[in-house]
Amino acid sequence: MIPLFKVHIPKDLSKLHETLESGFVAEGPKVKEFEQKISAWVGNEKVIAVNSGTSALHLSLVLAGVKSGDLVISTPVTSPATNISIVNLGAKILWADVDENTSNISPLSIKKLISKYGEKVKAVIAVDWGGYPCDYDEIKSVLPDSARLIQDAAHSLGSKYKGNLAGSTIADFSTFSFQAIKHITTGDGGLITCKNEEDFERGKRLRWFGIDRNKPGRTWNDDLPEIGYKFHMNDISASIGIHQLDELDTTLKRRRETAKKYEAGLKSVKYQHSDKYNAESAYWLFTIYAEQLEKFMQYMEQNQIASYPVHIRNDNYTGFKKSAYDSDKLVGVEKITRSMCCIPVGEWLSDEDVNYIIEKVNLYKEHV
Ligand SMILES: Cc1ncc(COP(=O)(O)O)c(C=O)c1O
Structure with a gap:
């Protein structure tokens, strides 16, 4: 079976061995080194490494000022991880529709919800589905x-919107995930990039109980003015991450080459794109819209190619129904979730794999 996901492990892991042998594995010099490296890569000095993408989203919502009873606009087309922190903070979800060409949250739908709820909306979470900004x-x-913008860039490390990398300063906060199967993995891990200094300084304190690690003259019995979380990244994860970053450009290049071949070669299915704005995907996923989804997945499986929608629409989960306050008409969500399917695009694919996948997808028309 050609897999949809594979864990990317760098060839060189010398920093990890160094850390394990150093006797210090908590948040320390390797986290700092990882932050400096990724900060240079995304072009933003205000980066906060944390222990997961979910923690990054939770902390961003806190920094955005979201409290119990507040309203947050979000998309149902995503991992539940995007929306669980809204629930955990006691806030309420306003579901927005998605654009049926990109699977991403629709600005028009956000506008409709804003005109209905105005300043009660404290944040909007925009997910770059599959890496497409x-x-x-x-x-x-x-x-x-009154509303802060959070870019959930869990899928889009390396994507560009109008030439700007995810995590630069496109949004108030951008959040990344370094969980097992992302472009880079640190085992588990995440990152927040901030636009403004105040959020950055507060975020650094809140990721580790609320303690300011950089405070000159810090002592063991300092006060905790604001209670935070245990969300920090540790040096073991960061050591893996430092090596992962050395291979990120190659990973992205290979994924983009494969995607270009798909875009040129796939004749019988629509795929995720927008001709309305200048976007460069990071291709964590390559999303196509196939007729008769179940049949398509079975057909692909028979041909030894893994394919599936990856996430299911969040508004249908019972748990989220309890926290949903209102919803726009989800016409785009209805339409795309009947046909949305992801095919392998990772750096592990050989040229033969890519040609084989194109050939099989093109032959699918004859099977429906
Ligand atoms: C869109 C999206 N947001 C957030 C997350 C959460 O990331 P993590 O698993 O690192 O907590 C994921 C994880 O897959 C995701 O797909």
């Missing part, structure tokens, strides 16, 4: 000053 200029043009 949302239309951030359009989203920002409909946001009131």
Whole structure:
């Protein structure tokens, strides 16, 4: 079976051995080194390494000022991880529709929800589905000053919106995941990038109980002015991450080459794209829209190619129904979730694999 996901392990792991032998594995010099390296790579000095993408989202919502009873606009087309922190903070979800060409949150749908709920909306979470950036200029043009924008970039490390990398300063916060099967993995891990200094300084304190590690003259009995979380990254994870970053450009290049071949070769299915704005996907996923989804997946499995939608629409989960406050008409969500399917695009695919997948997808028409 050609897999949809594979764990990327770097060839060189010398930093990890160094850490394990050093006698210090908590948050320390390797986290700092990882942060400096990824900060240079995304072009933003305000980066906060944490222990998962979910923690990154939770902390971003806290920094955005989201509290119990507040409203947060989000998309149902994502991992439950995007939305669970809204629930855990006691806030309420307003479901927005998605654009049926990109599977990303629709700025028009956000606008409708904002005009209904105004300043009660404290944050909007935009997920770059599969690595394809949302239309951030359009989203920002409909946001009131009271709502902060969170880019859930768990899929989109290396994506570009109008030339700007995810994590630069496209949004107030961008959050990344370094969980097992992402572009880079640190075992588990995550990152927040911030636009403003105040959020950055507060975020660094809150990731580790609320303690300011950089405070000059810090002592063992310092006060905790604001209670935080245990969300910090540790040096074991960071050591793996440092090596992963050395291979990220190659990983992205290979994924983009494969995607280009798909875009040129796939004749019988639509695939995720937008001709409305300048976007460069990081291709964590390559998403196609296939007729008769179940049949398509069975057909692909018979041909030894893994394919599936990866995430199911979140508004259908019973747990989220309890926390949903309202919803726009989800016409785009209805439409795409009947046909959305991801095919392998990872760096492990050989040229033969890619040609074989194109051939099989093109032959699918004859099977329906
Ligand atoms: C869109 C999205 N957001 C957030 C997350 C959460 O990341 P993590 O698993 O690192 O907590 C994921 C994980 O797959 C995801 O797909």
